[in-house]
Amino acid sequence: MSFTLPDLPYDHNALEPHIDSTTMEIHHKRHHNLYITNLNNAIENSNLEGLSIEDLCKKHSDNVAVRNNGGGHYNHSLFWEILSPNGGGDPTGKVKDMINSSFGDFNNFKEKFKTAAMTRFGSGWAWLCQVDDHLEVCSTANQDNPLMPGICNDSSNILMGIDVWEHAYYLNYQNKRVEYIDAFFNVLNWEEVNNRLK
Numbered sequence: 001m002s003f004t005l006p007d008l009p010y011d012h013n014a015l016e017p018h019i020d021s022t023t024m025e026i027h028h029k030r031h032h033n034l035y036i037t038n039l040n041n042a043i044e045n046s047n048l049e050g051l052s053i054e055d056l057c058k059k060h061s062d063n064v065a066v067r068n069n070g071g072g073h074y075n076h077s078l079f080w081e082i083l084s085p086n087g088g089g090d091p092t093g094k095v096k097d098m099i100n101s102s103f104g105d106f107n108n109f110k111e112k113f114k115t116a117a118m119t120r121f122g123s124g125w126a127w128l129c130q131v132d133d134h135l136e137v138c139s140t141a142n143q144d145n146p147l148m149p150g151i152c153n154d155s156s157n158i159l160m161g162i163d164v165w166e167h168a169y170y171l172n173y174q175n176k177r178v179e180y181i182d183a184f185f186n187v188l189n190w191e192e193v194n195n196r197l198k
């Protein structure tokens with residue numbers, strides 16, 4: 001059983017003007033798909049074949065090809081799901097309460113998340129994770145994620161993440177990563193973030 005590219009849960013142009021159609025199409029069909037192709041090649045005919053993408057990230061990140069391409073597949077699959085043309089606005093549900101108790105209020109959280117995304121040098125991701133009864137923000141390099149041991153809190157349950165590789169925003173925002181981060185919040189699917197709570 002090999003991994004396959006999941007469909008986007010909306011059209012390529014559905015997140016405009018916040019994230020443009022061409023960026024979404026190239027990001028999904030080329031970048032995400034290449035991680036999957038390379039991951040399948042890396043695990044073919046090995047004892048890693050048949051493991052879930054979560055287990056590959058959690059237990060086999062010492063394998064560089066699995067780390068980079070398995071992380072790439074996991075991270076992008078999550079990223080498409082937490083965006084929505086009907087997203088944006090203030091947090092809802094239990095996540096809203098946990099943001100308030102963990103960071104004070106939504107604005108404080110947003111600043112902390114933006115700082116993590118802005119200060120990630122080069123390519124990587126910023127994350128919001130549930131750790132037991134509270135929330136934490138962290139960031140990772142390349143296609144690493146908090147499932148991989150020794151990077152963020154090892155008990156992290158990932159709720160949302162932002163891709164800050166230039167391929168995620170350069171066509172529309174060029175070097176202005178901060179504007180892309182603001183745009184991300186305009187299409188963030190809080191319902192899906194809530195669904196990911198454990």
Ligand code: MN3
Binds near residue numbers: 165167168
């Ligand atoms: Mn990407």
